[in-house]
Amino acid sequence: MRASSLGRLVVGELRRSRGALGASGFGILAGTAALVFFLALGLQVRAVLLGQVFPLDRVELEPAAKPEPGLLTLLVGGGRSPAGVKQETVERLGRMPGVSAVFPRLRFAFPSGAFGGAELIGREIGTHEMLAEGLDARLIAPDLEAGLSFEDPLRKPGAACKEDGDCEKEQYCERASGAPEGVCSAPVPVVVSPYLVELFNKGLAPAHGLPPVGKTLIQKARGITFRFQLGVSMMGKARAGAPRSAKARVVGISPNAMDLGATVPIEVVRRWNQEFHGAEAAGSYSSVVLRMERPDQVATVIRMAEAEGLVPRDTRARDVSVLIAGVIGLLALVAGVILVVASSTIAYTFRVLVNERRVEIGVYRSLGATPGDIGAWWLAVAVVVGLAGGGLGGGVARALAWVIDLLAREKLPDFPFKPATFFQFPGWLLAGGAAAGALFALVGAVAGVRQAARLDPAKALLDP
Amino acid sequence: MNPPAFRLQDLRRIYQEGDTRRAALDGLSLDIERGSFVAVVGASGSGKSTLLAVLGALDRGYEGRVEVLGQDLARLDERALGRLRNATLGFVFQSFHLLPHLTVLDNVASPALFADEPFDAAQAALLALRQVGLEDRALDRPQHLSGGQRQRVALARALLRSPPILLCDEPTGNLDSRTGAEVIALLERLHQEHQRTVIVVTHEERLAQRAQRRIALEDGRVKEDSGAA
Structure with a gap:
């Protein structure tokens, strides 16, 4: 034909x-309108959460499905390569549209401890197990008080030395295991997280009768010093190198620092990882922090980074996103039920019409x-x-969204991250709505x- | 030598009704020559309408062999069968089967919907209506016509593609005697003027007598065939 x-x-x-057919199409319209409306709401809520509420203008990505090396792994198994992000991946991430800067992170790949604090709290305290990582100085610098630096101290190496006594006051002798001599170095700068300070103040300090260490106190101390115990901890020794110590100084508190542990310049960790774990531990990164040009680009960059095998390390946004997706999925299910009912109405209508048209x-x-x-x-x-029901359904969803946005603008008080619109209607959603309408109509009519x-x-014409 | 309009060989049409098999057509073998006017008569249930459905390529559930103008219907796919019904066969039904939502003109033009090539269907429809004397009712709805007029419109629809074969199922069955006579005269004229093959299934003896050949069916078999060799 x-x-x-x-x-x-x-x-x-x-x-x-x-x-x-209009009555049947109305069901399709209602179902599609509900489907498009809820999905548009979900898209926007997800975009706001991922783009604004949680990661702001940055996101930390790490290799997917690779468990973090725990203490037991580090000590019993000698630790495994802490990183999975290669330098070339970091460079590719840096070239992604919307990414303004990339900051790799590198964890200690060897056991360590830390001891000190006498200057601040009057007596030596410490831990035989210390988690630490390296971070790019550019990410920490904005959080430091003026005059404090987070740069690798060996950028300005001192005189050759064999032991700390060969160096000036406050310096120590940075001498790798087995090296005939080292260089005098300023203490390795360390930042800690506000979370760790809070944990110490609220948990550890009362338990041990220690005074709380507030930010002001650290600022007053102008850099409390302690010693890293490198290559050995309570649970064992590193796979390479001989245990030794290094002098460190807390130079500030940064939300970019790791939650439970010490954060030092990444060049220091690369050096120490090579010394205590080998070249492989120094050749790639544990994770990368991506800074975006705009907060709303985070979700897009996360999607692109998934192609590189990377996922967000902070799963709060993802968890909330999953929760939102679940809720929206349920609402979409309701819309689907409406469509199924509409589909069955179409089935009935078509059967009646076909009988009438025998x-x-x-x-x-x-x-x-x-x-x-x-x-x-x-x-x-x-x-x-x-298609007509689905297309009109998309239009109804848009109209409804417009009314809700209008009411929200006028009636809802301002709140953080309040978006200009609560809905996103990309072209594919509207086209998909119409296609869903056509699909359910087809299924009903089949x-x-x-x-x-x-x-x-013959029966219809000759034997009526 | 041209093949006959229809050639039937051992034609059977069996209906399964529960556990029983009923033969509506039971071993028919006959030829119907081109250009002949044939009346098929018989009591209700004798197999007349079933025969017409098979001849008209509307019923493919038969056994045996049926040829239309030399083409074995069993070898034709649905598209070819559709082409055959569209261009070669014209149907006229007892109940007219005009579509009430269409005008007379659109009813007559409706075979054009299924023609392979587009053509000026309105012009052809007007021509067909002129042949049956209803050109002036082209824009009326069928329900506003008399029974005789409706049957003439149905004839015009059957004639739209100028088919060489007309198949008529009780064409005067729903008409009074005067309008029935008009329709019979029209069928005769269509047969004579264009040497069409006309096959009429009928109860009406008056119509059967006007045919060149009379085939009487009984229980799906040929009881009498005036044209038998």
Whole structure:
């Protein structure tokens, strides 16, 4: 059958059955409107959460499905490579659209401890197990007080030395295991997280009768010093190198520092990882922090980074996103139920219409129509009803969203991250809504279409 | 030598009704020559309408062999069968089967919907209506016509593609005697003017007597055939 003929048959059927098909199409409209509305809401809420509420303008990514090396792994198994992000990946991430800067992180790949604090709290305290990592100085610098630096001290190495006594006051002799001599170095700068300070103040300090260490106290101390015990901890020794110590100084508190542990310049960790764990531990990174040009680019960059095998390390946003997706999924399910009901209405309508058109179908068969022509006629009617219902449903969803945005602007008080709109209507969503409408209409109509195509014209015409 | 309009060889049409098999057509073998006017008569249930459905390529559930103008129907796919019904066969039904939502003109033009090539269907429809004397009712709805007029419109629809074969199922069955006579005269004219093959299934003896050949069916078999060799 020619397309023009099909068009005439479809238009004719739509005109004649506009009441019945309109009622069926209304169900599709309602279902699609609900589906598009909820998905648009979910898209925007997710974008706001991922782009604004949680990561602000940055996101930390780490290799997917690689467990972090725990203490036991580090000590019993000698530790495994702490990093999975290669330098070339870091460079590719840096070239992604929307990424303004990339800051790699590198964890200690060897056991360590830390002892000190006498200057601040009057007596030596410490831990035989210390977690630490290296971070780019550019990420920490904005959090430091003026005059304090987070740079690798060996950028300005001192005189050659064999032991700390060979160096100036406050310096120590940075001498790798087995090296005939080292260089005098300023203490390694360390930052800690506000979370760790809070944990010490609220948990450890009261338990041990120690005074709390507030930010002001650290600032007053102008850099409390302690010693890193490198290559050995309570649970064992490093796979390479001989245990030794290094002098460190706390230079500040930064939200970018690791939550439970010490954060030092990344060049220092690279050096120490090589000394105590080998070259592989120094050749890649544990994770990378990406800074975006705009907060709303975070979600897009996360999607692109997934292709590199990286996922967000801070899963709060992802968890909330999953929660939102779950809720939206449930609401979409409700919309799906509406569509299924609409689909069953269409099934009933098509069966009734096909029964009413038995003779007409028979006449068309006698005039040359094939079963395929008859099927195409009714399928096309279903597609038109579905597309119209789905398309209008998308329009209704947009209209409803506009009303809600208007009410939100006028009635809702301002709150952090209050978006200009609560909905996102990308073109694919509207097109997908119309397609969903057509799909459900087709599914509903399929039994009627088969009935029409298989109708026995002889019975319809000669044996009415 | 041209093949006959129809050639039937051991034609059977069996209907399964529960556990029983009923033969609506039971071993028919006959030829119907081109250009002949044939009346098929018989009591209700004798197999007349079933025969017409098979001849018209509307019923494919038969056994045996059926040829239309030399083409074995069993070898034709649905598209070819559709083409055959569209261009070679014209149907006229007892109940007219005009589509009430269409005008007379659109009803007559409706075979054009299924034609392979587009053509000026409105012009052809007007021409067909002129042949049956209803050109002036082209824009009316069928329900506003009398029974005789409706049957003439149905005839015009059957004639739209100028098919060489007309198949008529009780064409006067729903008409009074005067309009029935008009329709019979029209069928005769269509047969004579264009040497069409006309096959009429009928109860009406008056119509059967006007045919060149009379085939009487009983229980799906040929009881009497005036044209038998």
